[in-house]
Amino acid sequence: SQQGEEDPQALSIQEGENATMNCSYKTSINNLQWYRQNSGRGLVHLILIRSNEREKHSGRLRVTLDTSKKSSSLLITASRAADTASYFCATDATGGADGLTFGKGTHLIIQP
């Protein structure tokens, strides 16, 4: 079953604007990870945030985690055409290194 659910399913914005994607999950986690997938390609890791962290930054990316609400958000600032991709949140449930549970993803389109 899907643990993480992204919202919105699709997002189209103008280049230079900020893009925000949300993720909700159901069970306790060790960490939550965000990945990017360009069309027809494999997934690329963006950020990992641990359950005891509330916010993390990496370049133009900002991730927040609220374990009380079982939710996370990914903010991409000053978007570029190259940011066009699908973005997935993935959760590592407590209990061991037994893989990630992925949401269905948000498809982001950056209009030039």
Added chain:
Amino acid sequence: NAGVTQTPKFRVLKTGQSMTLLCAQDMNHEYMYWYRQDPGMGLRLIHYSVGEGTTAKGEVPDGYNVSRLKKQNFLLGLESAAPSQTSVYFCASSYSTSGWYTDTQYFGPGTRLTVL
């Protein structure tokens, strides 16, 4: 470093045929995973391995078998392919310091499999 590689990139099978997908990583990672991705869906875990010689079932293991004879390789087998196994298959590897959590995963480019 090549990272994670997958062979083949594309394959078409007829129902009932068998095949093996090969995943190789050169990062000396202990952990390796096989996922499948269906249209409009996220990835779902098929099987995984926490070390050479060990494998375990994931969320959707039925119809698949795996083997990890060497640390750098993780094989996914379909004994009797079915149309429901038409999907894109991704292999991933990761390094975990404790074994208590799944760390950053490094993905291969995927194998697109069609079963007619």
